[in-house]
Amino acid sequence: NAGVTQTPKFQVLKTGQSMTLQCAQDMNHEYMSWYRQDPGMGLRLIHYSVGAGITDQGEVPNGYNVSRSTTEDFPLRLLSAAPSQTSVYFCASSLSGRGGETQYFGPGTRLLVL
Amino acid sequence: AQSVAQPEDQVNVAEGNPLTVKCTYSVSGNPYLFWYVQYPNRGLQFLLKYITGDNLVKGSYGFEAEFNKSQTSFHLKKPSALVSDSALYFCAVSPGVGYNFNKFYFGSGTKLNVKP
Numbered sequence: 001n002a003g004v005t006q007t008p009k010f011q012v013l014k015t016g017q018s019m020t021l022q023c024a025q026d027m028n029h030e031y032m033s034w035y036r037q038d039p040g041m042g043l044r045l046i047h048y049s050v051g052a053g054i055t056d057q058g059e060v061p062n063g064y065n066v067s068r069s070t071t072e073d074f075p076l077r078l079l080s081a082a083p084s085q086t087s088v089y090f091c092a093s094s095l096s097g098r099g100g101e102t103q104y105f106g107p108g109t110r111l112l113v114l
Numbered sequence: 115a116q117s118v119a120q121p122e123d124q125v126n127v128a129e130g131n132p133l134t135v136k137c138t139y140s141v142s143g144n145p146y147l148f149w150y151v152q153y154p155n156r157g158l159q160f161l162l163k164y165i166t167g168d169n170l171v172k173g174s175y176g177f178e179a180e181f182n183k184s185q186t187s188f189h190l191k192k193p194s195a196l197v198s199d200s201a202l203y204f205c206a207v208s209p210g211v212g213y214n215f216n217k218f219y220f221g222s223g224t225k226l227n228v229k230p
Contacts, residue, residue, distance in 0.1 A: 004157075031216065040123075042204060043158075043220040050216060058217060090157060097216045099208055100146040100165040105157035 002026055004106035006091050012112045013081045021076040021109050023091030029104075031097030032074040036060065036087040037108075043090065049074055050097045081113045116141045118207050120221035127195045128229055135190040135203050135224045143210030147188040149179055152202040152223075161203075164188060175199070195228045202226075 007022045025032065033048035035058075045058030049068040063085060065077040074093075078085060089109045094101040118139045127133045139145060146165055150158040162173025169181045179190045188205060205221040 033218070035220075040222055042118075042120075042222040043206075045217060045219075048216055056216070059219075092158075099210060100163065102148070102160045102163060103158075103218065104160070105150075107157045108155075 137205030
């Protein structure tokens with residue numbers, strides 16, 4: 001049981017490039033989410049999903065796309081990277097997303113946009 | 115607007131002394147409250163949560179937190195700090211039933227330094 005895995009661990013992009021951050025979980029969790037962590041701002045929700053085929057926006061969705069074709073995977077896409085997207089990105093999952101459930105976090109992806 | 119405040123960027127405490135990390139919130143309904151800990155270059159780990167019931171919640175590694183509805187606070191406490199408790203601590207909240215409890219809001223984090 002690997003829990004929540006994220007790839008890559010670290011990535012450098014040039015402005016305007018695109019990339020996909022991968023997230024997978026093997027706990028059969030319905031709810032998955034993406035956060036970005038910036039100094040002094042804590043974690044901010046980008047997008048979340050309550051099941052395959054269902055996604056919704058969080059606090060800071062602009063510049064990011066998501067889709068959920070399977071229960072296990074929830075990739076985050078940057079279509080045209082900007083320096084403001086330099087951050088540490090965390091994926092998390094919980095059983096169903098109903099209130100009060102514990103979220104399990106991946107190890108994070110550190111992204112630098114030049 | 116939903117928000118979570120951790121008023122202290124850093125808390126310094128001597129090993130063996132009690133510690134408190136503060137959290138206040140402004141969230142719709144009767145919220146669900148969490149504390150997570152982050153060690154350097156790692157993801158967040160769950161410590162404890164308040165759903166309902168007893169206002170004093172006990173969690174991992176000897177930590178506990180007290181929910182105070184009138185003060186909208188959920189402070190993290192430990193009676194005797196260890197050097198190994200040094201880490202970054204996050205308070206998180208999700209709105210209660212009847213609101214969008216799929217959205218979680220995190221505080222800005224408090225760095226706990228425990229000195230030998």
